[in-house]
Amino acid sequence: MVEQLQSLRGMVDLLPAATARWQALETTARDHFRRAGVHEIRTPLLEATELFARGIGEATDVVGKEMYSFVDRGDRPCTLRPEGTAGVVRAALQHGLLSQGPQRLWYGGPMFRYERPQGGRQRQFHQIGLEFLGFADPRSDVEAIAIAWDLLAALGLGDLTLEINSLGTPDDRRRYRERLVAWLEQHHDALDGDSQQRLTTNPLRILDSKNPDTQRLLIEAPQLIDSLEDSSRDRFEQVLAGLAELAIPTVRNPRLVRGLDYYGHTAFEITSGALGAQATVCGGGRYDGLVEQLGGPATACIGWALGLERLLILQERSGTTAAAPPPDVYLVNQGDGAGALALRLARQLRQAGLAVELDLSGAGFGKQLKRADRSGARWAVLLGDREAAAGLAQLKDLQGDGGEGPATVPLADLAARLLPAGG
Ligand code: ATP
Ligand code: MG
Numbered sequence: 001m002v003e004q005l006q007s008l009r010g011m012v013d014l015l016p017a018a019t020a021r022w023q024a025l026e027t028t029a030r031d032h033f034r035r036a037g038v039h040e041i042r043t044p045l046l047e048a049t050e051l052f053a054r055g056i057g058e059a060t061d062v063v064g065k066e067m068y069s070f071v072d073r074g075d076r077p078c079t080l081r082p083e084g085t086a087g088v089v090r091a092a093l094q095h096g097l098l099s100q101g102p103q104r105l106w107y108g109g110p111m112f113r114y115e116r117p118q119g120g121r122q123r124q125f126h127q128i129g130l131e132f133l134g135f136a137d138p139r140s141d142v143e144a145i146a147i148a149w150d151l152l153a154a155l156g157l158g159d160l161t162l163e164i165n166s167l168g169t170p171d172d173r174r175r176y177r178e179r180l181v182a183w184l185e186q187h188h189d190a191l192d193g194d195s196q197q198r199l200t201t202n203p204l205r206i207l208d209s210k211n212p213d214t215q216r217l218l219i220e221a222p223q224l225i226d227s228l229e230d231s232s233r234d235r236f237e238q239v240l241a242g243l244a245e246l247a248i249p250t251v252r253n254p255r256l257v258r259g260l261d262y263y264g265h266t267a268f269e270i271t272s273g274a275l276g277a278q279a280t281v282c283g284g285g286r287y288d289g290l291v292e293q294l295g296g297p298a299t300a301c302i303g304w305a306l307g308l309e310r311l312l313i314l315q316e317r318s319g320t321t322a323a324a325p326p327p328d329v330y331l332v333n334q335g336d337g338a339g340a341l342a343l344r345l346a347r348q349l350r351q352a353g354l355a356v357e358l359d360l361s362g363a364g365f366g367k368q369l370k371r372a373d374r375s376g377a378r379w380a381v382l383l384g385d386r387e388a389a390a391g392l393a394q395l396k397d398l399q400g401d402g403g404e405g406p407a408t409v410p411l412a413d414l415a416a417r418l419l420p421a422g423g
Contacts, residue, residue: 010115010123012309020324021312025155026108029128032151038104038130043087045110049077055086055294057261059202066113068123080112083260084129085287085303086294092133093296102134108308120278120310129305130284133291136300138235141266141286142242144302148270148282149248155311156320157272160281162248164268165256166236168228170289173264176227177203183222190217207255210277223254232265239266262287266302274317275310282306326376327357329418330398332368335385342383345393345411352415373398379418382406 007013014022033040049069056063068080081087084107097103108128115121132144145162152160167173181203188196192211199206207218225233243250258267267285275281284304291299329349333342339362346358357375359368365382372380382394393414394406409417 008123010117012122012124016324018312021315022308025308025311025315026128028154029106029108029151032147032154033106033130036104036147038106038147041088041091041105041107042109043081043084043091043107045081045112046078047081047087047090049079051086051090051294052079052082055089055262055290056083057202060205060261062113062260066115068112068114082111082113084109084111084127084305085131085260085262085290088129088131089133089291089294089296089301093291093294098134098291098296098299102132105131105133107131118278120275120307120313122309126308127305128308129303131301131303133301134299135302136288138238139242141239141302142246144284144304145243145266145268146246146248148284148304148306151306152270152281152311155315156318157281157311157314158318159272159274161271161273162243162250162268163253163256163271164240164243164250164266165224165253166228166232166239167224167257167264167267167285168232169264172224172228172232173204176222176224179222179227180204180206187217190214202261204257207257218255224257225254235265258283258285262290262293264288268304272314274314278310280307281310281314325355326378327355328377329354329356329379329381330372330375330377331356331358331381331383332365332372333359333383334362334365334368335388337385338383338388341388341411345381345383345414349415349418352419354415354418369396372396381414 052063052067058064062082067082070078072078088105088107092098092103106129109126110124111127112124114123117123130144130147132140149162181199184191184199184203184206188199190213191199191206192209192214195206195209195211195214206214209215228236240250256267256269263285265286265288268283269280270282271279272281273279282304284302286302288300290301291297331342331346333339342358346356349356357377359371361368369380378397378399380396380398382396387393391411392408393411395409395414395417396406397404
């Protein structure tokens with residue numbers, strides 16, 4: 001026996017039983033973005049490593065320890081994208097999109113992070129994300145967040161919390177970092193090991209520590225909001241007021257910082273208590289410095305990303321389901337002439353807009369009819385050599401009460417007979 005191969009750790013197959021739900025989700029998202037005037041962009045899964053090192057920040061978890069990086073055959077350092085924003089900004093710059101005016105973009109697809117797999121955490125996972133490039137007004141923060149909030153509602157998810165904070169300007173953060181580090185140094189011994197290390201590399205990230213003792217300690221720590229300039233604080237108040245006007249409830253979280261270095265001003269996460277430790281479904285914020293950091297002109301931006309696996313877990317828990325739709329027609333056929341005709345007929349019916357499952361087994365009529373029942377199809381079309389020669393088919397209504405037997409229908413009339421009125 002040959003040893004069977006397995007998928008890599010953290011890499012998950014989506015089997016046919018699950019894809020209907022994924023497609024429903026993607027359809028809802030696509031339609032939602034269309035109505036919001038947001039256009040899709042697709043960028044490569046593989047980018048130069050430098051894009052993420054520069055864009056996300058060397059001292060972040062993502063760049064520091066989660067990237068799938070390798071050197072390709074041409075000695076170029078490459079990385080499977082761990083997130084979507086850096087690639088979208090690179091593409092916008094490379095193709096001069098920003099010179100055509102502000103851009104409202106969305107993307108979807110797989111992302112790769114070398115993390116410890118657990119519920120709601122994989123090494124290949126999927127995101128849908130939005131990026132508003134060239135939007136500075138606080139109202140753009142409100143609109144971007146509302147689009148996320150409403151999409152989650154359209155997907156049938158309630159009971160979500162929008163946590164929000166302001167990270168202010170780079171100056172605000174510099175000021176705050178000094179205050180925070182001074183305070184944390186006094187409590188150095190009470191910090192977990194990871195946080196002690198971050199004290200020198202990326203102290204703001206300590207606020208995001210998942211260690212419960214550190215979290216308890218931080219309740220007393222200086223808060224970012226107190227280091228914000230008046231203008232930053234005003235801006236934050238405008239965003240909060242805008243959200244309140246749309247009846248989107250917010251919870252201020254003074255310790256919410258985001259994992260990526262490029263964020264400033266508005267930062268937010270949408271969380272659900274039903275997800276356990278991996279509570280965040282959607283995270284985002286303003287990243288006014290990123291375009292410049294990647295070699296473009298100063299450009300104000302805001303965006304967010306949703307994790308689809310977590311979203312599907314939530315949908316499952318809230319009982320929202322989507323089953324694969326059954327075919328309209330199950331095509332039963334037996335005999336050489338009928339078998340050949342069935343191939344042609346299936347094609348014709350599909351061209352007419354019907355979903356047709358063609359039985360290829362050559363089994364007896366009885367067996368094929370059982371399969372037709374199990375398929376959930378509305379109709380069975382039965383084709384034997386005798387019918388085939390006469391240009392006829394038997395038509396059986398599988399969803400009827402069984403009172404009426406099959407009807408004999410000329411093949412030429414079949415499509416019209418099966419298509420729903422007006423369809
Ligand atoms: P977390 O704190 O859970 O690690 P994050 O801050 O790293 O999240 P982001 O970079 O903001 O996550 O990505 C946006 C969303 O993508 C997350 O809110 C989450 O839903 C999803 N996500 C992130 N990493 C993973 C992963 N490894 N597996 C599945 N989903 C993920
Ligand atoms: Mg993470």
